Amino acid sequence: MLKIYAYKNCDTCRKAIKWLSGRKIKHEILAIRETPPTLTELRIMLQAQGELRKLFNTSGRDYKELGLKDKLSKLSEAEALTLLVSNGNLVKRPFVLGKNMALLGFKQGEWEEIFN
Numbered sequence: 001m002l003k004i005y006a007y008k009n010c011d012t013c014r015k016a017i018k019w020l021s022g023r024k025i026k027h028e029i030l031a032i033r034e035t036p037p038t039l040t041e042l043r044i045m046l047q048a049q050g051e052l053r054k055l056f057n058t059s060g061r062d063y064k065e066l067g068l069k070d071k072l073s074k075l076s077e078a079e080a081l082t083l084l085v086s087n088g089n090l091v092k093r094p095f096v097l098g099k100n101m102a103l104l105g106f107k108q109g110e111w112e113e114i115f116n
Helices: 011-022 039-049 061-065 068-074 077-086 108-115
Strands: 002-006 027-031 095-098 101-104
Touching (some): 002 011, 011 027, 011 108, 039 077, 039 101, 061 068, 101 108
Parallel strands (some): 002 027
Antiparallel strands (some): 002 095
């Protein structure tokens, strides 16, 4: 089953969940702030996305407050993943994992290609 880490007050997350529900695609919703993706899941996403920065919610308050715009490039992969696993607010959302699938954000066109 598809796992979707989302935040209930995130418009993009709500659109993604509505899109999945409208197509009757079974999914499990996990509250990203309370239960961030595991280290293993983050590594899977990193491998799929190819760039550590893509895993971060760069427009979020926590990202800005921690000064990660300037610090992220200086962190090791392990340090960056530890930050993500410890603070779900830092993770780009929705964060979607399924069989042979790892998606970040919601781009309807991209999702239509993948799910059709």
